[in-house]
Amino acid sequence: MKILGIETSCDETAVAIVTSDKKILSHLVLSQEKEHKPYGGVVPEIAARAHIQALDSMVAKAMEQAGVKSYSDLDAVAVTAGPGLIGGVIVGVMVAKAIASAASVPIIAVNHLEGHALTVRLTEDVPLPFMLLLVSGGHCQILSVEGVGKYKKLGGTIDDALGEAFDKVAKMLKLGYPGGPKVEALAKDGDAKRFEFPRSMKGRAGCDFSFSGLKTAVKRVADSIEDISEQDKKDICASFQACAADIIEDRLKNAFAMYDGEKRLVVAGGVAANKYLNGRIQNIANEYGYSLFYPPLNLCTDNGAMIAWAGVERMRVGLVDDISFAPKARWSLY
Numbered sequence: 084m085k086i087l088g089i090e091t092s093c094d095e096t097a098v099a100i101v102t103s104d105k106k107i108l109s110h111l112v113l114s115q116e117k118e119h120k121p122y123g124g125v126v127p128e129i130a131a132r133a134h135i136q137a138l139d140s141m142v143a144k145a146m147e148q149a150g151v152k153s154y155s156d157l158d159a160v161a162v163t164a165g166p167g168l169i170g171g172v173i174v175g176v177m178v179a180k181a182i183a184s185a186a187s188v189p190i191i192a193v194n195h196l197e198g199h200a201l202t203v204r205l206t207e208d209v210p211l212p213f214m215l216l217l218v219s220g221g222h223c224q225i226l227s228v229e230g231v232g233k234y235k236k237l238g239g240t241i242d243d244a245l246g247e248a249f250d251k252v253a254k255m256l257k258l259g260y261p262g263g264p265k266v267e268a269l270a271k272d273g274d275a276k277r278f279e280f281p282r283s284m285k286g287r288a289g290c291d292f293s294f295s296g297l298k299t300a301v302k303r304v305a306d307s308i309e310d311i312s313e314q315d316k317k318d319i320c321a322s323f324q325a326c327a328a329d330i331i332e333d334r335l336k337n338a339f340a341m342y343d344g345e346k347r348l349v350v351a352g353g354v355a356a357n358k359y360l361n362g363r364i365q366n367i368a369n370e371y372g373y374s375l376f377y378p379p380l381n382l383c384t385d386n387g388a389m390i391a392w393a394g395v396e397r398m399r400v401g402l403v404d405d406i407s408f409a410p411k412a413r414w415s416l417y
């Protein structure tokens with residue numbers, strides 16, 4: 084089975100063709116970083132326009148690279164139908180519907196978060212069920228993944244997502260966009276003990292998150308330093324990252340106590356690319372006897388292969404969609 088996957092929910096135009104026996108036949112990601120850089124964050128209208136300009140030719144290129152001659156040689160088209168910036172989601176969904184209807188192949192409306200959740204199964208044999216820590220630019224949740232399409236929430240952020248906090252800290256320190264990788268790089272040479280930021284929710288029951296107090300505390304420190312030096316920035320990044328890791332660690336401990344499934348933890352979403360956080364999560368997983376899984380680095384951030392793969396998984400259990408489905412800006416997994 085060969086499935087075309089299309090992802091346009093944020094600032095990456097991404098297309099891939101993936102097979103049910105786990106081969107990635109093509110995998111193209113076009114970042115809109117340059118378009119959004121002057122604004123320090125993603126501008127929805129610019130994103131939608133950039134998806135329109137790029138998507139057709141990227142689909143053609145993905146088909147060619149995969150050696151798939153005609154759309155009717157595909158077994159299905161899978162597309163991110165939400166959640167995300169609605170202009171971009173509409174662009175992807177319209178193109179996917181056009182291809183699926185012209186070629187008379189099934190269409191699968193994929194929840195972007197399910198794409199992140201299941202990616203690890205494309206590259207490794209991770210059986211269901213598992214616990215999922217989903218940390219991206221828009222989401223921060225701990226879920227119990229019971230099956231394809233079957234999710235239960237254990238906890239989630241009550242304010243900012245973790246990736247969003249990384250991006251905002253980067254913006255405060257004028258490090259550029261997207262912020263996560265830049266904060267991580269500076270943090271490497273910083274003193275994580277120099278600033279004591281608040282470990283929000285620490286010690287509280289449940290496994291909800293809060294990052295807005297941390298973000299505000301970072302802003303206060305950054306604003307209070309006159310002529311901020313490179314070393315100051317490195318120390319702020321290191322202190323911020325260590326604080327974020329402490330919060331994650333504390334919340335995961337509670338999640339482990341609440342979860343009664345198999346002791347498997349999957350970490351997914353853009354922030355799963357952070358090596359420092361991963362190291363900290365590995366320690367806590369070891370302590371509690373959990374096996375830990377991550378998608379490979381190039382599949383952590385948004386891509387088409389994760390959408391195509393979620394399409395494979397959904398199709399296997401008969402979850403195809405009627406072509407009349409609507410794109411959604413908001414769409415919960417549970």
Ligand code: KG4
Pocket residue numbers: 093218219220221222245246247249250261262263264267352353354355356357358383384385
């Ligand atoms: O999953 P993703 O590509 O898009 C969303 O669905 O949101 O995640 C993007 C987020 C951004 O906030 C970005 O700053 C963050 O993931 N990110 C990182 C790292 N790489 C990407 N955060 C921390 N450390 C990283 N290395």
Ligand code: ZN
Pocket residue numbers: 195199219220352353384385
């Ligand atoms: Zn994402």
